[in-house]
Amino acid sequence: MPRETNIVKILGQKNYEKIRNTKCLLVGAGGIGSELLKDLILMDFGEIHIVDLDTIDLSNLNRQFLFRQRDIKKPKSTTAVNAVKHFSNSKIVPYQGNIMDSTQFPLHWFEQFDIIFNALDNLAARRYVNKISQFILTPLLESGTAGFDGYIQPIIPGKTECFDCTKKETPKTFPVCTIRSTPSQPIHCIVWAKNFLFSQLFAAENTGDNMDDPNKDWGTTDPEEIKRIKQETNELQELQNIITAKQKERIPAILKKLFIQDIEKLLLLGNLWKTRDKPVPINALDIVKSPEDEKLDLNNIWPIQQQIQNFINVTEKLIDRMPKENNFIEFDKDDEDTLEFVAAASNIRSQIFNIPMKSVFDIKQIAGNIIPAIATTNALVAGLSSITSLRILNLLKYAPLKDAKDLNMAFTAKSSNMSQNRYLSNPKLAPPNCKCPVCAAVVRGVLHVSKKSLETFTLQKFVECLQSQYEYEEDISLLDMTGQRLLVDFDFDDLLQKTLSELKLHDGSVILLSDDSDRDDGMLKKPAEFYIVVSGSLNEEKMELPKLNIPLLPAPPSTTDTEETSENVDTVATTEGGQEDVITILDDTDTTSSKKRHFSDDDEGPPTKAVKQAIDDDIIELN
Numbered sequence: 246m247p248r249e250t251n252i253v254k255i256l257g258q259k260n261y262e263k264i265r266n267t268k269c270l271l272v273g274a275g276g277i278g279s280e281l282l283k284d285l286i287l288m289d290f291g292e293i294h295i296v297d298l299d300t301i302d303l304s305n306l307n308r309q310f311l312f313r314q315r316d317i318k319k320p321k322s323t324t325a326v327n328a329v330k331h332f333s334n335s336k337i338v339p340y341q342g343n344i345m346d347s348t349q350f351p352l353h354w355f356e357q358f359d360i361i362f363n364a365l366d367n368l369a370a371r372r373y374v375n376k377i378s379q380f381i382l383t384p385l386l387e388s389g390t391a392g393f394d395g396y397i398q399p400i401i402p403g404k405t406e407c408f409d410c411t412k413k414e415t416p417k418t419f420p421v422c423t424i425r426s427t428p429s430q431p432i433h434c435i436v437w438a439k440n441f442l443f444s445q446l447f448a449a450e451n452t453g454d455n456m457d458d459p460n461k462d463w464g465t466t467d468p469e470e471i472k473r474i475k476q477e478t479n480e481l482q483e484l485q486n487i488i489t490a491k492q493k494e495r496i497p498a499i500l501k502k503l504f505i506q507d508i509e510k511l512l513l514l515g516n517l518w519k520t521r522d523k524p525v526p527i528n529a530l531d532i533v534k535s536p537e538d539e540k541l542d543l544n545n546i547w548p549i550q551q552q553i554q555n556f557i558n559v560t561e562k563l564i565d566r567m568p569k570e571n572n573f574i575e576f577d578k579d580d581e582d583t584l585e586f587v588a589a590a591s592n593i594r595s596q597i598f599n600i601p602m603k604s605v606f607d608i609k610q611i612a613g614n615i616i617p618a619i620a621t622t623n624a625l626v627a628g629l630s631s632i633t634s635l636r637i638l639n640l641l642k643y644a645p646l647k648d649a650k651d652l653n654m655a656f657t658a659k660s661s662n663m664s665q666n667r668y669l670s671n672p673k674l675a676p677p678n679c680k681c682p683v684c685a686a687v688v689r690g691v692l693h694v695s696k697k698s699l700e701t702f703t704l705q706k707f708v709e710c711l712q713s714q715y716e717y718e719e720d721i722s723l724l725d726m727t728g729q730r731l732l733v734d735f736d737f738d739d740l741l742q743k744t745l746s747e748l749k750l751h752d753g754s755v756i757l758l759s760d761d762s763d764r765d766d767g768m769l770k771k772p773a774e775f776y777i778v779v780s781g782s783l784n785e786e787k788m789e790l791p792k793l794n795i796p797l798l799p800a801p802p803s804t805t806d807t808e809e810t811s812e813n814v815d816t817v818a819t820t821e822g823g824q825e826d827v828i829t830i831l832d833d834t835d836t837t838s839s840k841k842r843h844f845s846d847d848d849e850g851p852p853t854k855a856v857k858q859a860i861d862d863d864i865i866e867l868n
């Protein structure tokens with residue numbers, strides 16, 4: 246029986262024809278994406294466009310079943326399409342690229358799709374596609390998995406919650422000085438070995454740390470501690486010279502410095518050890534090279550002498566590699582040498598601080614930010630996603646959709662406290678959260694500007710157009726959300742005579758217009774966000790502002806500056822617990838007060854509170 250017959254039985258002939266005319270976008274061809282591509286094909290969707298920026302890695306093969314060993318290093322999108330062509334009735338179009346690249350994927354490109362499926366693995370791209378779907382009012386099916394857990398969330402712009410309506414879990418943070426001076430968990434030592442030591446020794450780019458910068462945050466205000474960290478950083482740079490000069494015979498000196506002398510110096514800081522166990526430097530007699538480089542079981546935890554020998558052996562290997570790799574080796578969990586270096590260094594440090602050592606295998610999980618991916622969870626989530634798309638598109642004749650809020654999301658019990666006894670819960674969708682900065686707290690529109698106007702319009706003229714079109718009586722502020730910079734506000738007007746192109750606004754830039762007035766009635770216009778589309782010719786001056794009704798609302802209570810900086814900048818963060826050891830570093834943000842600001846063309850300028858919020862939301866994951 247042909248596939249079509251079964252689908253017609255479920256959808257009915259009319260809806261089957263509709264699905265044959267449906268065009269969908271699938272973002273991500275990884276774990277969930279491979280499954281979804283297969284599902285959407287088996288459902289006979291008319292057109293499937295699939296985007297992925299990456300190439301295939303060995304570690305993908307256990308679950309990304311469309312890929313084979315021979316495909317390693319090939320683009321995921323095109324390879325996936327080649328693998329499914331033979332059983333597909335759909336037109337499938339692959340793209341290799343970053344979905345956030347507005348040159349390759351401008352807004353109007355997204356507009357061709359009836360529905361978007363997210364099969365991504367990071368917050369930034371998820372948020373970006375969520376925002377695009379809000380601009381163009383296209384339904385989005387968001388999904389994700391982590392180990393045995395997973396979720397799907399249908400998002401109908403304007404009608405249901407969006408991806409950003411609920412706060413996403415932010416990682417627990419801990420200060421740099423924990424990593425540098427007072428580690429108490431294996432993760433602290435792993436982060437030290439990977440993010441400080443490894444990058445300092447083998448990634449030459451990191452050497453130019455401007456330690457004289459008076460504003461640099463050291464994670465502590467103790468002058469003695471800062472002095473020590475500065476000195477330590479200088480000394481680490483000297484160690485790097487040993488590596489680049491290929492002085493293998495001096496590897497024991499590296500060990501002595503890191504694991505004896507530095508620890509002895511730390512011990513002099515009596516305050517640190519009043520409430521903690523004192524670290525114990527390694528024994529200098531243990532610093533001996535092993536006679537031969539034997540292959541060890543990566544699941545075992547080796548004694549300290551073995552860790553030291555491993556450190557020497559693997560450092561020698563990395564020294565040999567340095568000149569061939571431009572004196573720059575990046576940590577990669579799948580690069581045995583880099584992994585074994587980090588494992589040995591972190592275990593030696595753990596031993597010193599009386600922290601349990603870990604096997605190389607465990608360290609790989611933690612240092613590589615790995616939550617083991619489970620093929621079955623991906624398959625399940627992709628299945629839920631594809632079936633739910635039929636409801637969103639209203640193609641299920643036995644379950645017609647009367648209200649978007651009748652749609653269900655689905656998530657595994659562990660991700661909620663609602664239903665501990667069930668694997669899956671599927672509550673109905675909530676309406677948009679009125680405080681959500683993405684879908685509810687701003688008005689949205691697309692602003693068309695011709696190429697010529699981009700070159701000729703000054704910011705001043707642009708501001709005047711916005712003020713007159715949307716009836717702003719007093720001050721406004723304008724932020725470039727894409728470049729994360731302030732363009733103008735009540736006390737910053739330095740850029741008013743620059744043209745829009747000089748301000749680096751381009752096709753795909755998103756700007757945020759806010760009411761800066763100080764009205765007696767305490768009302769403010771709702772912020773409005775514009776997606777800039779550059780079209781038209783170089784000869785014609787043209788700007789089309791969208792018709793928007795920007796309502797006046799009571800001004801939100803002002804927040805104090807102190808609220809903005811609850812965490813130290815440049816701290817190292819990790820989520821707690823077992824498999825969820827995702828190592829992150831929080832963005833380094835400026836909290837400059839509202840003094841009048843001046844800065845040059847190239848200067849990014851200090852972020853304002855709103856931009857800062859947007860920046861704060863982005864957490865850089867280290868991989």
Ligand SMILES: Nc1ncnc2c1ncn2[C@@H]1O[C@H](COP(=O)(O)OP(=O)(O)OP(=O)(O)O)[C@@H](O)[C@H]1O
Nearest residue numbers: 273274275276297298299342343344364365366370
């Ligand atoms: N901005 C983006 N644009 C396009 N594709 C993206 C973007 N961000 C992530 N992706 C893709 O989304 C997919 C997510 O798949 P998955 O979660 O299985 O991750 P993976 O990289 O394949 O596997 P792992 O991270 O476990 O090694 C990846 O193929 C990744 O390349």
Ligand SMILES: [Zn+2]
Nearest residue numbers: 407410681684
């Ligand atoms: Zn929202």
